[in-house]
Amino acid sequence: MTAKTALITGGTSGIGKATAELLHSRGYRVMVTGLRDTGDSGLPEDVITVRADAGSMTDIDRAVEQAREHLGSLDLLHLTAGVSRPGPVESTDEAAFDALFDINVKGNFFTLQKALPLLNEGASVVFTVGAGEGLGAAMTAAKGALLPLMRSLALELAPRRIRVNAVSPGLIDTPAYSKLGISPDTIASWGEGVPLSRVGTPADVAGAVAFLASDGAGYITGDNLLVSGGMGVHSRAA
Template sequence: MSARAALITGGTSGIGKATAQVLHSRGYRVAVTGQRPESVARAREELPEDVLVLQADARSLADTDRVVSEVGERFGSLTTLYLNAGVSRPVTLDVCDEAAFDEVFAVNTKGQFFTLIKALPLLTDGASVIVTVGIGATRSLTGNSIAAGSHGALLAMIPTLALELAPRRIRVNAVSPGFTDTPMTRTALGTGSDDVPATMAEMAEKNPFGRLGTPEDIAGTVAFLASDEAAYVTGQEIVVSGGAGLAI
């Protein structure tokens, strides 16, 4: 197999950024994408200088084409594709509108699906594709119906994608974080809480492990799925939640 190389969408902050750091430390060549200029600039400062940081809107197929082209020119091929870009827009049925629905599905579902399609020519035989889903796709959370649907659609695709790509030994798996302390989580909580730290502390107390997840918790699982140790694992979802959601 050629030298290990990874593309991480949504890789300029939170879980994606932590994963970029872990994979880079393990010898991967790494490229990450991000939409917000401030997070892209921060990633260029904080990630190792040889990490390729690209600004791209996950909703834009033209941006995806550009990303795939630049990654192809830099790396030649990919052994890992981590589809991690996503948005969370907590909204209840009484205030939901078409624009909110379309934005979430455009990023979380359409954007990630077409990134996979467009990156396929770069993926080596035996490559690993990992998709961030989240436990919210299968567990109830008020205001989460649109995000749950957008991620649930991806989760439903995993078995079929795994079978379609099995002839090339390309593995397709999902990682589903529980509540994780990331900038996106804090922003989402801020839409319904005047005291985000207090809300997070309360959530941590309810977790069986007594804490929220960290980006590094998720990054370690992604690194496993990307590694040769997971060479016979495909079509699966690994939940990384500290036991959240297990109690009746």
């Protein structure tokens, strides 16, 4: 039986790395992109790592060409590369605004466009949308743009039986928080406000991505799966 293949952007840390590890353990041939040095990811040796900036068209082209050479075709494209630039409107400069849209929106769009010829019939595309609310207007706009993009692509690619979905993580303990200077104790304390009484892990989101990529989700497209420990339900009920 031929192994399934996956390309994961932003796959050298956090949610992308956890997804790569899970899929690899299930027999996928996996390639990841990221800004880390390729030998510094801690992933299994046979996971292909390519250093690439998700906001660079040159890097996107090179990464997709590497996927063509090493994997041939794709059963899953997981678009999880992203950047955070939180801040209120009055302190958001043009550079921060451009970075948010260049990587979170433009980068994801053109990675999918370039990878489209590699996607097998019946393949799965999964966006990681993440949270933007409470982190500033520009951050919210950049994250929010991915959901209508995902739904439009689901309709556009349906004739090829390519399913396009999203996962929206809630409070997930990833390296992004430490980069913002938030302590582990503070992150853990946030779990007290989550209905399941804990902060999520990247592995929680990886499981959702793996489900959306599986045959068990074969009739699911254009949907957004919340991985929030109940916070999504809590916010709708409030």
